Amino acid sequence: xxxxxxxxxxxxxxxxxxxxxxxxxxxxxxxxxxxxxxxxxxxxxxxxxxxxxxxxxxxxxxxxxxxxxxxxxxxxxxxxxxxxxxxxxxxxxxxxxxxxxxxxxxxxxxxxxxxxxxxxxxxxxxxxxxxxxxxxxxxxxxxxxxxxxxxxxxxxxxxxxxxxxxxxxxxxxxxxxxxxxxxxxxxxxxxxxxxxxxxxxxxxxxxxxxxxxxxxxxxxxxxxxxxxxxxxxxxxxxxxxxxxxxxxxxxxxxxxxxxxxxxxxxxxxxxxxxxxxxxxxxxxxxxxxxxxxxxxxxxxxxxxxxxxxxxxxx
Amino acid sequence: xxxxxxxxxxxxxxxxxxxxxxxxxxxxxxxxxxxxxxxxxxxxxxxxxxxxxxxxxxxxxxxxxxxxxxxxxxxxxxxxxxxxxxxxxxxxxxxxxxxxxxxxxxxxxxxxxxxxxxxxxxxxxxxxxxxxxxxxxxxxxxxxxxxxxxxxxxxxxxxxxxxxxxxxxxxxxxxxxxxxxxxxxxxxxxxxxxxxxxxxxxxxxxxxxxxxxxxxxxxxxxxxxxxxxxxxxxxxxxxxxxxxxxxxxxxxxxxxxxxxxxxxxxxxxxxxxxxxxxxxxxxxx
Numbered sequence: 001x002x003x004x005x006x007x008x009x010x011x012x013x014x015x016x017x018x019x020x021x022x023x024x025x026x027x028x029x030x031x032x033x034x035x036x037x038x039x040x041x042x043x044x045x046x047x048x049x050x051x052x053x054x055x056x057x058x059x060x061x062x063x064x065x066x067x068x069x070x071x072x073x074x075x076x077x078x079x080x081x082x083x084x085x086x087x088x089x090x091x092x093x094x095x096x097x098x099x100x101x102x103x104x105x106x107x108x109x110x111x112x113x114x115x116x117x118x119x120x121x122x123x124x125x126x127x128x129x130x131x132x133x134x135x136x137x138x139x140x141x142x143x144x145x146x147x148x149x150x151x152x153x154x155x156x157x158x159x160x161x162x163x164x165x166x167x168x169x170x171x172x173x174x175x176x177x178x179x180x181x182x183x184x185x186x187x188x189x190x191x192x193x194x195x196x197x198x199x200x201x202x203x204x205x206x207x208x209x210x211x212x213x214x215x216x217x218x219x220x221x222x223x224x225x226x227x228x229x230x231x232x233x234x235x236x237x238x239x240x241x242x243x244x245x246x247x248x249x250x251x252x253x254x255x256x257x258x259x260x261x262x263x264x265x266x267x268x269x270x271x272x273x274x275x276x277x278x279x280x281x282x283x284x285x286x287x288x289x290x291x292x293x294x295x296x297x298x299x300x301x302x303x304x305x306x307x308x309x310x311x312x313x314x
Numbered sequence: 315x316x317x318x319x320x321x322x323x324x325x326x327x328x329x330x331x332x333x334x335x336x337x338x339x340x341x342x343x344x345x346x347x348x349x350x351x352x353x354x355x356x357x358x359x360x361x362x363x364x365x366x367x368x369x370x371x372x373x374x375x376x377x378x379x380x381x382x383x384x385x386x387x388x389x390x391x392x393x394x395x396x397x398x399x400x401x402x403x404x405x406x407x408x409x410x411x412x413x414x415x416x417x418x419x420x421x422x423x424x425x426x427x428x429x430x431x432x433x434x435x436x437x438x439x440x441x442x443x444x445x446x447x448x449x450x451x452x453x454x455x456x457x458x459x460x461x462x463x464x465x466x467x468x469x470x471x472x473x474x475x476x477x478x479x480x481x482x483x484x485x486x487x488x489x490x491x492x493x494x495x496x497x498x499x500x501x502x503x504x505x506x507x508x509x510x511x512x513x514x515x516x517x518x519x520x521x522x523x524x525x526x527x528x529x530x531x532x533x534x535x536x537x538x539x540x541x542x543x544x545x546x547x548x549x550x551x552x553x554x555x556x557x558x559x560x561x562x563x564x565x566x567x568x569x570x571x572x573x574x575x576x577x578x579x580x581x582x583x584x585x586x587x588x589x590x591x592x593x594x595x596x597x598x599x
Contacts, residue, residue, distance in 0.1 A: 022502045023425035030416035031431070033472030037450065038438050044449035055452075109340060122585050123344050129581050129588070130351070131531045133552045134570035138350045141357070141563060148353065148370050185347070189592045242442045245533045249553065263444045270448045271538060282448055289445040300440045 048286035055280045066287035081288065083257050084265040087172060091261065092240035094176050099236055100229065102184035107191035108221075121192070125185035136249040139178045140165055165251050168258045175246055175259055182246075183239075187232050194228030195221070234303040238296055262292050358382070358568035365563045381568045388559060391569060393544050394551030399576075401463050401547060402529040405470045409525045410518055413476030418506045420477065421484035422492050432481075435474040451538055465539045470529060476521055479591075483517035484510060520591030523584050530577055548573045 052062035073079050076086040106124050110117050127135065142149050143164035150160040164174040198221065206216045244263035247253060253260040253268075269285035352372070357365050358381055360374045385391055419425070420432050450469065451460075459465040487510060495505045511518075536547040546554065552573050556566050581588065 019423065020425040023419040023423040023428070026419035026423070026502070026506070027416045027431070030412035030472050030477055033412065033468065034435070034438075034474060034477075037453075037468050037472055038446070038474065039434065041446040041450040041453060042438060042441055044453070045446040048449055106343065109336065109343070112336065114336060114340065120340055120344065121589065122581075124347050125585070125589065126578075126581065127347060127350075129527050129531070129577055131549060131552075131570075131574040131577055132533055133549045133556075134354070134574045135350060137552075137556055137566060137570055138354050141567070142350060142353060146366060146368055151368065151370055181346070181350075186592065189589050193592075238442070242444055244444065248537075249533070266444060266448070270451070282452065285448050289448070293441060293445045296442055296445075297440065 045286050045289055048282055049290045051283045051286075053282045055282060062283055066283045069284055070287050070291070080257070080260070080265055081291070084260050084262045084288075085291075087257075087259060088241055088243065088261045091172060091176060091179075091243060092237055094173075095179050095240050096233060096236045098176065098180045099183050099187060100232060102180055103187035103232070104191050104225075104229075106184060106188040107195055110188070111192060111195045121189075124188055127182045128186040132245055133249055135182065136178060136246055139174065139181075140250055143174050143177075166255055168255055171251050171255060171259045174250060175243070178246055178250065179240075179243070183236075187236070190232055191225070191228055194225050198224040230306060231303075234299060237299050241292060241295055241299075262288065266292070354567045354571050357564055358571055360564050362562045362564050378564065381564050382572075385555075385565050385569045385572070388565065389551065389555045389569075390544055391551065391555075391572070394546055394548040397463065397545060398530055398547040398549075401466055402526050404463075404467050405529045406522055406525045408467065408471035409473065409476045410522060412472055413480045413521065414511060414514065414518065415506070416477045417480035417484050418502075418510060420481045422489070422505070422510065423502065435477055439474050439478060447534070447538065454539065460539060461541050461545065463540070463545065466532075466535050469535055470525075470532075476525070479521055480514065480517055483514055487513050516587070516590070519584065519587045523580065523587050524591065526580065527577055
């Protein structure tokens with residue numbers, strides 16, 4: 001190596017080091033906050049699942065005890081974890097298809113050239129940004145014993161004698177209705193973006209071949225939208241498993257345990273419903289968190305794999 | 315002649331019928347989307363007895379505007395509003411500042427460990443907050459931030475999502491621009507401030523609105539962290555109001571309506587950014 005080449009490479013090294021320092025200085029403000037307030041708690045939560053701690057100074061190694069505790073006498077009708085899992089899955093299975101159907105429906109209606117499309121789009125989207133407590137309390141009111149919804153259903157010949165949120169069978173449907181109503185507009189926007197990507201030639205070709213509207217929908221629109229539907233489903237499933245706030249405001253997990261969700265259970269164990277519990281079980285709460293994390297990561301993994309494999313044309 | 319002009323010919327009766335049906339459907343959907351809000355307005359102007367009248371009335375017989383004055387006396391609603399506004403503004407500002415800064419390093423610079431660090435960021439977006447809220451709470455309490463808005467500021471100012479959103483946008487800005495500026499002798503900070511940031515206005519607007527609305531509407535965070543009444547935010551304050559005056563549904567509705575007014579105004583003027591933001595990033599705040 002010649003002298004000048006050594007010099008250049010040394011210079012390059014210094015430049016690179018300087019460059020790295022500058023890059024770190026860009027990252028630092030966010031990164032420090034991110035590590036302290038997100039990354040460390042995430043790691044801490046994993047460790048805590050194997051600890052026995054009720055918030056005091058005594059913290060002991062518990063091994064798998066917390067997991068044995070939550071899975072003890074596991075049943076979907078009796079044990080807390082079983083009921084929370086069953087309710088969360090039921091809620092997810094009902095909410096995801098209903099939201100997709102509403103979102104897709106809204107998008108299809110708006111995608112055709114209509115006057116005031118922007119206005120309607122804003123109207124359908126608004127429930128998503130409206131403050132949660134306000135809309136939950138309003139829906140509680142609408143779904144009351146003598147509320148507008150029950151009055152209307154009674155006129156149609158149903159016999160509604162209870163408010164939805166105090167009925168063991170209907171309470172979870174109250175949560176589902178509010179969730180669908182609130183989120184449909186959000187996912188509609190994703191479907192509108194998806195519909196923009198369907199080439200017009202496909203419809204023209206279908207028309208040439210004599211396809212009717214329904215055939216165009218099932219043979220062109222739906223298959224072309226599968227990537228959107230796949231993505232929307234994953235997002236919805238994850239957000240459904242995280243459901244808490246609507247439940248906390250509308251039913252507090254009741255009546256009985258009929259709307260108790262996974263996160264509701266985590267909350268009760270660590271904060272005793274609302275406010276701080278007198279005897280917090282942080283270890284057990286973290287063990288339940290790990291169950292939630294496992295489910296969410298599994299769904300994310302499916303998305304990761306599916307994104308590569310998924311094709312438009314079935 | 316193009317296809318569009320052919321289509322503009324006189325409509326057949328069938329086409330007319332379809333387009334009429336479409337608007338009827340749209341109006342019905344609008345009603346479903348807006349009915350709770352209309353009911354809120356209507357109930358907020360009734361007396362606490364008339365609210366439960368059977369059969370229901372959509373238009374109150376008498377308008378009780380005084381409900382909107384009473385709510386401010388029953389609970390410290392003004393304090394809730396102020397707290398929420400302060401929190402939302404600080405969080406939004408911090409979020410924009412730190413995210414747009416960090417995203418520059420990820421999108422426009424080469425350094426050791428860049429991809430690994432970015433994977434860490436993406437990885438935590440996948441972890442639900444509900445999983446680590448407990449350790450986070452324990453940590454905040456041990457450093458004495460419990461029952462202050464600073465706990466919430468710390469919680470929400472450094473989200474990985476903000477960095478991700480800004481990085482995605484920066485990636486779309488051609489590298490030639492920053493390369494040219496580098497040759498002209500501009501420092502990396504200069505490039506960030508003078509070239510990238512001005513071009514990233516739409517992304518900043520999107521992040522700004524999302525953060526503001528999310529912070530305004532956040533229920534779980536303030537519920538866990540704030541116990542002193544006068545420090546509460548509007549969402550938990552409203553919840554307290556509901557529990558304390560559960561019989562006065564007219565007042566509850568009036569207070570609820572007030573709580574969503576600021577967000578409604580922001581949405582009305584900036585909804586374009588919301589919708590474009592979701593459509594382009596496809597991510598949830």
